[in-house]
Amino acid sequence: MSSIQAKKTVLASAGDWLARHRGAIIAAQWVVVVFYVSLLVLPVLQPLPDSDARILNNLTVFAQFLFWGIWWPFVLLSMVLFGRLWCGVLCPEGALSEWSSRFGLNLPLPRWMRWSGWPFVAFAGTTIYGQMVSVYQYPKAVIVVLGGSTVAAMIIGFVYARDRRAWCKYLCPVNGVFNMLSRLAPIHFKVDKAAWKQSYHSHKVIPIVCAPMVPMRDMQGNADCHMCGRCSSHRDAITLSVRPPNDEVVRVGPPKDARWQTVLVLFGMLGLAIGAFQWTVSPWMVAIKQSLAEWLINQNIMWPLEQSLPWFIFTNYPKQNDVFTLLDGTLVVTWIVAVGLIMGSALSVLLALANRLLGAWQTRRFHHLVLGLIPLAGCGLFLGLSATSITILKPEGVSLVWVSPVRITMLVLANLWSLGLVSGIVRQYAAPLWRKVSACVMFAGALALIDLTWWLMFWGW
Ligand code: SF4
Known part of the structure; x- marks a missing residue:
């Protein structure tokens, strides 16, 4: 077996592992949720840091360093390395939105939500408002910007589309950025169209719910896929695979x-x-x-x-x-x-x-x-x-x-x-x-x- 095939096999198994271990993933998501909420809420309860405050002796400075210095830059980097694995496996906002959708109204998605301008408008709004309130410095501003976004994600989840992530797909302020960066990742869930077609005749297929509502059969890249792994080996046609990092941008190109x-x-x-x-x-x-x-x-x-x-x-x-x-x-x-x-x-x-x-x-x-x-x-x-x-x-x-x-x-x-x-x-x-x-x-x-x-x-x- 060539080394690439061996790599593919290891990757494919990793994809299948994600599909088989939803419980472990959901447990990890709740750990991140608790950590995230603590970083949002606890600094607001403390006095603002004075000039002697440092990362290791002040919770607010620690949270500042972690959110803006580590968390966000490395989430961005992870998009280029692993696609939107962060979204599908660890993002607390996505997890809370999907969780709240389970108990909600399950209304159909309205037309306004599908407007393709939201990724830009949400990104622009958050970027400008973040600077107006100095989001990098002050815990109250962080709780309004990040906490507000999380509450909105839960409300959208509660109102629309059970077991789906309508917020993540249409309204999340960083959805557009993640959509772009994940196109550079060297791994993706690859769809074998012939195997998919074959599965119409030869298998009893268990339906899969794709939370960000990707049309799996026609999926050509990472832009919309959250790499949650739920569809790994679905119809024996979807496999986590390596690819040239330039492939999606160069060959697939822009959508219509x-x-x-x-x-x-x-x-x-x-x-x-x-x-x-x-x-x-x-x-x-x-x-x-x-x-x-x-x-x-x-x-x-x-x-x-x-x-x-x-x-x-x-x-x-x-x-x-x-x-x-x-x-x-x-x-x-x-x-x-x-x-x-x-x-x-x-x-x-x-x-x-x-x-x-x-x-x-x-x-x-x-x-x-x-x-x-x-x-x-x-x-x-x-x-x-x-x-x-x-x-x-x-x-x-x-x-x-x-x-x-x-x-x-x-x-x-x-x-x-x-x-x-x-x-x-x-x-x-x-x-x-x-x-x-x-x-x-x-x-x-x-x-x-x-x-x-x-x-x-x-x-x-
Ligand atoms: S296509 Fe959907 S179900 Fe499959 S890995 Fe991507 S997000 Fe998950």
């Missing part, structure tokens, strides 16, 4: 209507998210704020500099010396939206030019080229989120000399991966070689623009 996916990548992951990570370190933001403040003072308009709003609208912690005035809060939101629009528009233009360089305009090809940016977009989210852990680690006295080399290495690898993807994508379309090379050069321009934003954040400013 990929408009909102494209908006999510260009304006969300590479736009709003970059704005949200960078506004705190941008000297341009400080300069704009100072000019605006001076102008307001000269006009004798003082209320935007004096008024604040409750903490659940704009950050408001006077004892911590951390209060957003109306001017601060409005500027933060404007900055994030502006960066989203500028980055999204500039990247759209560059990729539209790359598309045109390949020949007459093809909308599907444009969406396909956008998928080539996923590695760098995912790397940016990882670096942006892990910047919080670095900030928390600084006062701990941990040596951070490794941080810059690791960041550079990750960015270089992500750029190379994106270039590898786009060279595979352009090969899918008939065009002379010079056109393909020109399109790749234009795509590299888009990568350079994204790299510039990270250079500014980590080294330039």
Whole structure:
């Protein structure tokens, strides 16, 4: 047996293990639920940390470090390594949503929920609101953003679709991001169509409930599959298998209507998210704020500099010396939206030019080229989120000399991966070689623009 076949066998058995051990998975999910709820609730009951608080002597700092420094970055990384295994096996929100659906109203899914724009709108809303209330710093903000999302997931589960995960499939704020990143994973549940067809004649088939409602027979990749394993070996046709990591992006490509996916990548992951990570370190933001403040003072308009709003609208912690005035809060939101629009528009233009360089305009090809940016977009989210852990680690006295080399290495690898993807994508379309090379050069321009934003954040400013 070749080593690949041996690997497949081990993987296939792992898939079957997941299918046979639902009890163990559900037990693990409840452990994560208890841990997650404790991290959400306990810090709110403590006083806010003072300047001496550290990861190991203060629960709030510990929870901050764990949520934003470890949990989220490594969940993102897990998508690229194992697909959406996190969603199907460990996610507390998905588990609670599915659990509540068992006791609920079982109403059919309404049309509004199936709108394909939700992944972008939910991601954009959470990203902007998270910055308005300083979600990385304050437990009350965490409980509103993450806890609010969990309560909404349970309500949606209770009202709609028994034993399904309607929230995860349609409304979860990170569903779109996970959908994108999981396309890069080197493992997937592979469907053997011939075996599936054969099973119509030769088997008594036990029906499977796929919680995120994936049409299993036609499944072509990881984007919607939560890797829960329930369908492993179903009809002797579904097997956990290895695949080339570029296969889903290059060969399967975008779905029929990929408009909102494209908006999510260009304006969300590479736009709003970059704005949200960078506004705190941008000297341009400080300069704009100072000019605006001076102008307001000269006009004798003082209320935007004096008024604040409750903490659940704009950050408001006077004892911590951390209060957003109306001017601060409005500027933060404007900055994030502006960066989203500028980055999204500039990247759209560059990729539209790359598309045109390949020949007459093809909308599907444009969406396909956008998928080539996923590695760098995912790397940016990882670096942006892990910047919080670095900030928390600084006062701990941990040596951070490794941080810059690791960041550079990750960015270089992500750029190379994106270039590898786009060279595979352009090969899918008939065009002379010079056109393909020109399109790749234009795509590299888009990568350079994204790299510039990270250079500014980590080294330039
Ligand atoms: S297709 Fe559905 S049942 Fe099968 S592993 Fe994916 S999420 Fe689970």
